[in-house]
Amino acid sequence: MLAALILFPLFFAALAFLLPWYQGRSWMLPLAGTLHLLLASFLVVGQSPVAAPGAWIGLDSLSKIVLLATSLLFCSCAFYAVDYLKLHRARGNKVMAPCLLIFLSAMTLAVVARHLGVLWMAVETTTLASAPLIYYNRNRLSIEATWKYLLICSVGIALAMFGILFIAYSALGGAGPATLQFDRLLAAAPSLASPWLHAGFVFLLVGFGTKMGLAPLHTWKPDAYGEAPAVVGALLAGGLTSVAFLAIVRGVQLMGAAGDLTMARHALLGMGLLSLLLAAVFMVRQPDIKRMLAYSSVEHMGILAIGVGIGGLATYGALLHLVNNALTKGCLFLSAGNIQRAFASKNLSEVRGAIAAVPVSGTLFLVGFLAITGSPPFGLFMSEFTILRGIFSGGHTAVGVAFLSLLAMIFIGMGATVLAATQGETTEKKVLFKDRFLLVAPPLVLILVVLLLGLYIPEPLRALLQNAANLLEGKS
Amino acid sequence: MHSLSNFCLLLVVLLNFFTLGSARLGACIRAVAIQGGLLALLPILSHGITGHTLLLSGGALLLKGLFIPWLLLRAIREVRIRREVEPLIGYVPTLLLGALITAGTFIFADFLPLLAQHQDGLFIPTALATFFSGFLLLMTRRKAITQVLGYLMLENGIFIFGILLSDAMPLMVEAGVLLDLLVGVFVMGIVMNQINREFSTINTERLSALKD
Numbered sequence: 043m044l045a046a047l048i049l050f051p052l053f054f055a056a057l058a059f060l061l062p063w064y065q066g067r068s069w070m071l072p073l074a075g076t077l078h079l080l081l082a083s084f085l086v087v088g089q090s091p092v093a094a095p096g097a098w099i100g101l102d103s104l105s106k107i108v109l110l111a112t113s114l115l116f117c118s119c120a121f122y123a124v125d126y127l128k129l130h131r132a133r134g135n136k137v138m139a140p141c142l143l144i145f146l147s148a149m150t151l152a153v154v155a156r157h158l159g160v161l162w163m164a165v166e167t168t169t170l171a172s173a174p175l176i177y178y179n180r181n182r183l184s185i186e187a188t189w190k191y192l193l194i195c196s197v198g199i200a201l202a203m204f205g206i207l208f209i210a211y212s213a214l215g216g217a218g219p220a221t222l223q224f225d226r227l228l229a230a231a232p233s234l235a236s237p238w239l240h241a242g243f244v245f246l247l248v249g250f251g252t253k254m255g256l257a258p259l260h261t262w263k264p265d266a267y268g269e270a271p272a273v274v275g276a277l278l279a280g281g282l283t284s285v286a287f288l289a290i291v292r293g294v295q296l297m298g299a300a301g302d303l304t305m306a307r308h309a310l311l312g313m314g315l316l317s318l319l320l321a322a323v324f325m326v327r328q329p330d331i332k333r334m335l336a337y338s339s340v341e342h343m344g345i346l347a348i349g350v351g352i353g354g355l356a357t358y359g360a361l362l363h364l365v366n367n368a369l370t371k372g373c374l375f376l377s378a379g380n381i382q383r384a385f386a387s388k389n390l391s392e393v394r395g396a397i398a399a400v401p402v403s404g405t406l407f408l409v410g411f412l413a414i415t416g417s418p419p420f421g422l423f424m425s426e427f428t429i430l431r432g433i434f435s436g437g438h439t440a441v442g443v444a445f446l447s448l449l450a451m452i453f454i455g456m457g458a459t460v461l462a463a464t465q466g467e468t469t470e471k472k473v474l475f476k477d478r479f480l481l482v483a484p485p486l487v488l489i490l491v492v493l494l495l496g497l498y499i500p501e502p503l504r505a506l507l508q509n510a511a512n513l514l515e516g517k518s
Numbered sequence: 519m520h521s522l523s524n525f526c527l528l529l530v531v532l533l534n535f536f537t538l539g540s541a542r543l544g545a546c547i548r549a550v551a552i553q554g555g556l557l558a559l560l561p562i563l564s565h566g567i568t569g570h571t572l573l574l575s576g577g578a579l580l581l582k583g584l585f586i587p588w589l590l591l592r593a594i595r596e597v598r599i600r601r602e603v604e605p606l607i608g609y610v611p612t613l614l615l616g617a618l619i620t621a622g623t624f625i626f627a628d629f630l631p632l633l634a635q636h637q638d639g640l641f642i643p644t645a646l647a648t649f650f651s652g653f654l655l656l657m658t659r660r661k662a663i664t665q666v667l668g669y670l671m672l673e674n675g676i677f678i679f680g681i682l683l684s685d686a687m688p689l690m691v692e693a694g695v696l697l698d699l700l701v702g703v704f705v706m707g708i709v710m711n712q713i714n715r716e717f718s719t720i721n722t723e724r725l726s727a728l729k730d
Binding site for chain 1: 629630631633649653656662665669672673675676679680682683685686687688691692694695698701702705706709712713716717722725726727728730
């Protein structure tokens, strides 16, 4: 079943590549997305033990959460992509559609991997599959963004490979054969050679941290998110970063099992706070709405790292935050894409009064901004509040104060840009683009889910999040 | 066997230095190709001849030693690069930095507890030194193609470390890693071609429009 979840997007990718019919190719995306979402929900709900011990792929509570979030995000983006591609007919979809599907497959593989080598391979494949997507617009700026993305992420991931090899080496001296199978490593964790494990974790954190966009390794992010099409930006900011975070979490789990959780937590906490700080600095007076979203992504990756770095209740909050962030980023990027199309620009010097020009997209963007900055009653308020409760109840007052003040700074900085872009008279006399159903329904659905998560968390989801947090804390 | 693999590893380190100090792009590519070929010997030298090591060596030789260098050489013919590596910092400082890094990795490797059978081998310091030399090459050169070369060298470093662990790394994963490398260089090649078409140069200093 699980293997099917990885393989069928590849099949659809091949189909999309071979199909000579433009619209048909586009429709492969929502078809695969819906099927993926259905199958993934079925697998997540199903109680049956999905993975044999020692298998290379399997589902645990952590991967279930990320799988659900990315699958829902991809499905919405896929519907959006149909009309998006229709509007960009001249650029074609012969590369876009298959690459998106390969990207989905690689992301799924990375989420369900139970073998560190497979995990690495899958994450590297996501880089390669998404590079052509970033280059979709085929101009000088997008080529620059693509080159930086490709090089920085490949080198970063290479560091993660070193980390994985170090971890394997740490198992070499102990009892039993050396392995990279995750469950076996977890079982053998107390006997791992700790200098190698520590070095391995640091490399892993730096490597996958690059992919996740934790400061100071985030430099590719504003460029790539700024130049990529809206669909791709949404998938990178909501999906890929969550997947990379899961990869780091695997390292944390291992450190926890080996009894070295403190070191892992301090490292995460430091990088998380630095990410918040850098995001706050660059967010103020950011004239480019998509680059602003990229810095917002850096911020939220920082929040995730802080959540796991604090531990306890904050871990639960971080996992909830992961879901909320993924879906809200989807809404923001997709509506920002519509605004960009209406004004033929994404710069504040030209984008004014988006609500007047494209009412639905403009409103969605504004609402998405309120959600992402953690205003009640959206889901992110709940998750950020939970993390904050975890911070203060854990006695980390200084961290809590820094966290709150940086969030306030980001709220003000982001608000200035978003309000200027959405409110007021529109500068555009002849609007190039009107809201269309397929281009506003997906972000609407995403933001509604986030709203729902703020008002009410269904019991099964709560149990899943709790299980995942326990897994991360080393309590089973 | 041991001394032979150590000799290979020593050559690998020397090739790192050669690449860091060389001004000619073609020579750099050939040096990295020879390095790839040397790496192909190592699995057999350290683990003996088995199906696993034969496939691994064959894969490394084909990809790292022959195919990818051939692609790169063809690329420089096509975009007609003449003068050549264009370092951001001079060759001598790069070489000095490389020497410092290499010394550093030997010291670092001494601090880590090695298994008895790896005590007198050069695997771990060489792997790290090659990795960081690749990193240095990547950071200090302007041409996109030299950056790809740095990436290749960095992957070579990982490969050397991986040989120590071939019990832990299933063949399929190793094949996947090699495949990722190949596709990676391919995609980089395509992007490089586009850079050349768009800017009429593959000098990455031109890629500086995006910043905050």
